[in-house]
Amino acid sequence: xxxVSQHPSRVICKSGTSVKIECRSLDFQATTMFWYRQFxxxxxxxxxxxxxxxxxxxxxxxxxDKFLINHASLTLSTLTVTSAHPEDSSFYICSASGGSEAFFxxxxxxxxx
Amino acid sequence: xxxxxxxxxxxxVSEGASLELRCNYSYGATPYLFWYVQSPxxxxxxxxxxxxxxxxxxxxxxxxxxxxxxxxSFNLRKPSVHWSDAAEYFCAVVEFEGNKLVFGAGxxxxxxx
Numbered sequence: 721x722x723x724v725s726q727h728p729s730r731v732i733c734k735s736g737t738s739v740k741i742e743c744r745s746l747d748f749q750a751t752t753m754f755w756y757r758q759f760x761x762x763x764x765x766x767x768x769x770x771x772x773x774x775x776x777x778x779x780x781x782x783x784x785d786k787f788l789i790n791h792a793s794l795t796l797s798t799l800t801v802t803s804a805h806p807e808d809s810s811f812y813i814c815s816a817s818g819g820s821e822a823f824f825x826x827x828x829x830x831x832x833x
Numbered sequence: 834x835x836x837x838x839x840x841x842x843x844x845x846v847s848e849g850a851s852l853e854l855r856c857n858y859s860y861g862a863t864p865y866l867f868w869y870v871q872s873p874x875x876x877x878x879x880x881x882x883x884x885x886x887x888x889x890x891x892x893x894x895x896x897x898x899x900x901x902x903x904x905x906s907f908n909l910r911k912p913s914v915h916w917s918d919a920a921e922y923f924c925a926v927v928e929f930e931g932n933k934l935v936f937g938a939g940x941x942x943x944x945x946x
Contacts, residue, residue: 763936
């Protein structure tokens with residue numbers, strides 16, 4: 721299957737700082753990218769959907785000013801957690817789709833201290 | 834909106850025994866259905882998918898799933914479980930409005946030797 725690379729795999733940051741997570745489709749053009757958040761022992765919750773060149777569509781309850789999503793090219797989307805707080809600590813996973821199937825990145829474990 | 838139910842939070846099977854993980858969905862038309870596997874701290878790997886055609890779908894790692902429209906089910910099966918199959922399994926359906934995946938809560942599989 722197609723490859724989606726997510727970086728970094730783990731990050732620890734101080735409270736109040738911002739963290740950027742990258743999601744790249746390595747061998748296909750991703751017209752749509754999705755960002756998920758996964759709490760311990762829970763399922764994946766969709767945060768937002770982004771289409772290349774358009775503003776992201778956020779799910780209800782997700783703060784768009786806190787979780788900034790950029791999808792400037794067909795192979796790269798970024799999620800920036802701004803002014804991170806300990807409650808933002810979680811596992812974030814991106815997925816990229818060029819058609820009817822989505823491929824997932826390896827995930828990013830964010831810890832805010 | 835579509836929804837996915839995985840009734841079993843945890844399942845424990847003996848190595849070499851058969852496995853069936855249950856998944857029920859709610860969707861009026863023929864859905865696009867997926868099974869993913871997630872190892873601890875990792876992203877998701879696609880096991881198999883159903884779009885149309887033969888209702889018995891073969892996937893990777895010896896897994897198969899059967900789409901049963903009358904029961905709104907897409908149960909995952911494996912005839913003989915290996916210790917390396919221990920992981921969390923997610924069933925998902927595509928929500929066409931928004932072209933996004935809706936995940937079930939997941940089933941954690943434990944394999945005892």
